[in-house]
Amino acid sequence: MSLIRIEHVTGADVADTVASADFAVLPLGSVEWHGPHLPLGSDTILAEGFASELSQGDWNAVLYPTVGLTAVPGQTRHYPGTVAVRPETMVDYLSQVLLGIANSGFSRILLLNAHDANMSTARAAMEWVSGESPVSLLLANWFQLVPWSDTTELLGDVPTRGHGGAFETAGVLAFAPETVKLDTVEDLPPRPRLTTADHVLVESHPAPWRGWSGHISVVNEPGAAEIRRKAATRLRALVTEWLERPEPESPRTGTSSQVSDSSPESSGRGRNG
Template sequence: MTVIPIRRVTGADVADVVASADFAVLPVGAIEWHGPHLPLGTDTILADGFADALDGGDWTAVRYPTVSLTAVPGQTRHYPGTVAVRPDTMVDYLSQVLLGIARNGFRRVLVLNAHDANMSTARAAMEWVSGELPVSILLANWFQLVPWTETAEILGPGPARGHGGAFETAGVLAFDPETVRLDGVDDLPPRPRLQTADHVLVESHPAPWQGWSGRLSMVTQDGADEIRRRAERQLHALVAEWLARPEPESPTTGVPGPHELERPATRGRRENG
């Protein structure tokens, strides 16, 4: 169907637009160093690109402006061009934005994220807002739409998923090839990942590290286009499955009030005087 930019909706039409829409879209990116070969707006380009890719689906969506200045890891915070927002500030800000969108009447909000550090702040904000109003908030991270196994199938064996690495570079190449500079940038293989179990590992400077790492020699235009196709297809499937779910009830539905809570039994109290 269509994606409607909220900035073009008049005050006279906003109620009808909200009523006719299936969900609102909030793209979230970053302004962050990704190495000498990628633009500072890498994550914002990806968030914008996948938001645009929602057009043509079997739904009507209202798109809010992309949030581009966000929390950034300590690993890249000191590199040129990066703008970093404190994580606690980001949680507060996203909470207010999501609450404002929900108060406009949207019962579903898609947070379309392209920056790894937004996962925790967006999740915290989503949890808070879902307790304030009846709303279903879906966090879709573009880098999770294509599994690691499929990345190897497309780009070849080897580490491709590092910050500014082959996978992320391929994503930007598919949407905005003029911003990518692969010539003259040598491979910078990342440190091997821990393999025992799923985990979150934060290190200040995980050498080898130049604010990015990866084997850029793996990137091809055909591979980039295939990654984009698969991610867009998976995004459409995810949104369709989400929309098939019933809308949420009020967060207080079924919750007993203080007068309804079971009181503990009294001991040593006489019934009559």
């Protein structure tokens, strides 16, 4: 069981490191305004925090540097400190990064995401790369690892899942309490959600939105710790299930990506290769 940072791997050890690894991990964050109570790197803190939770598990993984400067919504793009990358630039960039990781010999890549706007660009890049290389790409969004019902149980029966809201604040508090300033804001109840069906709603500035909204007063350390525990447990369970799936075949030929010599040294694959 290990989680190795790719930056610490020497050139002489690359082949053995890739061969012994079950998957690569690419955290996705942002530099974005989350309100006066949270750091600009909230999403990066969460992505890297949950990546560290993968050090517990029956696998060997290689951790790549976090993609921290990403596309952001128009709702936060003009707030202080936010750094925005155009979505089309992100799709191109992530496609090249993912293809580079796959070409290094990894047949499984976990994208560990903590930023809502990364979902669309990551998905587009994943779809492209899956047609270029035989690879299994899994996008895990930390905010989807904890059911809404659990959030209600831990934080109360108020809206908690908005940008910079109680749920996200609790997540950052669980990993980096020194960066959170709960006493700098009062509750800012968000607009009610549309409830008829699942949907995507994009609005420029849905007042009383201030680049964040939520009931910060319900955040507490025990609840934050439990949210972290629940999300980390489900993340490890998801990875375990993913590793049990057969590797994908070549996108061009529909045949196995493995070479005739099935040893790790020749195939460039780890335990599940």
